[in-house]
Amino acid sequence: MAPMPIATQNPATAEVLQTFEPHTPEQVQAAIATAHATFQQWRLTSFAHRGELLRRAADLLDEDNETIARVMTLEMGKTLKSARAEAAKCAKGMRWYAEHAESLLADEPVDPTSVGASRAFARYAPLGIVLAVMPWNFPLWQVVRFAAPALMAGNVGLLKHASNVPQCALYLEDLFRRAGFPDGCFTTLLIGAREVEGVLRDPRVRAATLTGSEPAGQSVGAICGDEIKKTVLELGGADPFLVLPSADVERAAQVAVTARCQNNGQSCIAAKRFIVHTDVYDAFAEAFVRHMSALVVGDPMDEATDVGPLATEGGLRDVAAMVDDARGKGASVLCGGRALEGPGWFYQPTVVADLTTDMAMFAEEVFGPVAGLYRVADLDEAITLANGTTFGLGSNAWTNDPDEIDRCIRDLDAGVVTINGMTVSYPELPFGGTKRSGYGRELSAHGIREFCQIKAVWVG
Ligand code: NAP
Numbered sequence: 001m002a003p004m005p006i007a008t009q010n011p012a013t014a015e016v017l018q019t020f021e022p023h024t025p026e027q028v029q030a031a032i033a034t035a036h037a038t039f040q041q042w043r044l045t046s047f048a049h050r051g052e053l054l055r056r057a058a059d060l061l062d063e064d065n066e067t068i069a070r071v072m073t074l075e076m077g078k079t080l081k082s083a084r085a086e087a088a089k090c091a092k093g094m095r096w097y098a099e100h101a102e103s104l105l106a107d108e109p110v111d112p113t114s115v116g117a118s119r120a121f122a123r124y125a126p127l128g129i130v131l132a133v134m135p136w137n138f139p140l141w142q143v144v145r146f147a148a149p150a151l152m153a154g155n156v157g158l159l160k161h162a163s164n165v166p167q168c169a170l171y172l173e174d175l176f177r178r179a180g181f182p183d184g185c186f187t188t189l190l191i192g193a194r195e196v197e198g199v200l201r202d203p204r205v206r207a208a209t210l211t212g213s214e215p216a217g218q219s220v221g222a223i224c225g226d227e228i229k230k231t232v233l234e235l236g237g238a239d240p241f242l243v244l245p246s247a248d249v250e251r252a253a254q255v256a257v258t259a260r261c262q263n264n265g266q267s268c269i270a271a272k273r274f275i276v277h278t279d280v281y282d283a284f285a286e287a288f289v290r291h292m293s294a295l296v297v298g299d300p301m302d303e304a305t306d307v308g309p310l311a312t313e314g315g316l317r318d319v320a321a322m323v324d325d326a327r328g329k330g331a332s333v334l335c336g337g338r339a340l341e342g343p344g345w346f347y348q349p350t351v352v353a354d355l356t357t358d359m360a361m362f363a364e365e366v367f368g369p370v371a372g373l374y375r376v377a378d379l380d381e382a383i384t385l386a387n388g389t390t391f392g393l394g395s396n397a398w399t400n401d402p403d404e405i406d407r408c409i410r411d412l413d414a415g416v417v418t419i420n421g422m423t424v425s426y427p428e429l430p431f432g433g434t435k436r437s438g439y440g441r442e443l444s445a446h447g448i449r450e451f452c453q454i455k456a457v458w459v460g
Contacts, residue, residue: 009075013344023190023191028191032204032205034183036129039129047101052098058092062088071171072086090140090141098152105452124153124452127207127230132157132159135211137266145425151176156184156186160189200223201223207231233440237270240272243275247398252398256284260274269394269424273386276373277378278377289335292350309345316345327352329359337352347369348369352372387413392415393414394433399420415437431444
């Protein structure tokens with residue numbers, strides 16, 4: 001496949017607005033050298049100093065909220081209101097790590113007498129340069145949830161962002177610079193996917209984090225395996241959303257719509273498979289289809305819009321092909337099911353029922369506003385179906401029965417279990433997947449410790 005050009009192309013009109021020259025190999029080398037030199041100083045700075053800079057970055061981001069939200073919407077089509085919320089969430093995440101990093105990374109003492117020492121403890125030491133390969137779908141949040149803990153831990157970051165969000169990528173570098181972070185602390189590389197290997201193999205680059213598709217994760221994971229470098233992989237998902245008889249079905253149906261269509265249906269943790277107990281199936285299906293059909297699809301800059309375009313033409317093609325495949329093999333399309341006529345990459349909010357295992361939609365990730373609806377006889381069948389994909393990112397269950405809640409928490413094979421709600425990431429809670437959704441964790445104490453090396457210290 002030809003490499004993606006690095007460009008801003010408005011998904012609402014398909015118009016190419018600006019193209020960017022990729023960085024040359026010499027520029028990439030210079031960026032790595034600066035990052036490496038900066039790390040030698042940055043790792044010696046105090047948590048208080050790092051926190052002060054990160055708080056300043058959060059304040060600047062709040063001041064820029066409207067401007068950067070418009071850039072996000074322009075580059076990848078999320079609704080302006082959700083772009084504003086994403087930028088605000090980033091500022092909040094920065095402040096959280098600014099406040100908590102020091103205690104999360106405090107030395108962990110052990111009883112010195114038990115190891116014959118006068119002092120003994122574990123210390124979290126920074127690694128050095130971490131390369132972040134990031135996707136376009138949350139163009140600020142995906143980066144900030146890596147950058148805030150990494151910088152607080154004393155690491156420095158290189159960002160290879162998705163090729164369709166270069167202005168967001170450059171904005172982030174500029175934001176950290178304006179906040180006072182020294183040159184080389186956080187650097188955006190304008191490079192294509194093919195140039196990632198050279199960066200990963202550079203001995204000065206110590207680790208990598210990738211959020212994106214399975215093939216990209218496999219590639220980065222394989223190269224880093226070869227180089228014996230730490231990786232965190234946040235990959236795709238086909239999250240289940242269980243609705244059981246004791247649930248508030250109307251509320252579940254309303255939240256199901258947001259859980260599926262947030263970010264125009266392009267979220268790794270969007271609920272994608274709606275698995276409903278037969279006793280409440282008809283009521284849920286009726287309410288769900290009603291709410292999905294009522295969504296306003298249109299210009300993402302318009303305040304009234306609920307669902308904007310898909311971010312790329314390829315993304316639209318994939319979603320349309322999956323629905324057509326299901327329809328062709330006998331599935332029922334309960335609402336939507338078509339791309340919109342005219343310019344831009346819009347797809348109608350869609351609910352598909354009567355799915356069977358020979359359909360791509362049955363277990364693959366649908367990255368658009370398309371829900372699969374499944375009828376099950378009992379909780380056992382629901383859990384088997386929920387766990388029956390190669391993914392294990394988020395999972396959602398709606399029930400008011402305490403035993404069922406315990407059972408779902410225990411048996412849903414996923415990195416996140418959400419009861420009577422929809423999967424959301426919070427700085428306070430670890431975030432990540434299992435199985436082919438990836439490994440490693442972001443956010444919380446777990447996220448900041450991923451890119452630290454743990455030193456055992458024994459003092460006689
Ligand atoms: P993608 O094609 O994998 O792109 C993600 C990033 O990886 C981009 O920067 C891309 O660069 C780069 N990339 C692609 N192939 C690569 C390779 N072989 N080697 C190195 N880098 C490579 O992903 P996408 O389709 O844009 O994003 C959607 C996917 O991300 C979905 O599967 C979604 O579920 C997943 N996702 C997961 C999470 C999570 O936290 N688990 C969060 C958000 C999204 P170019 O743009 O230059 O190709």
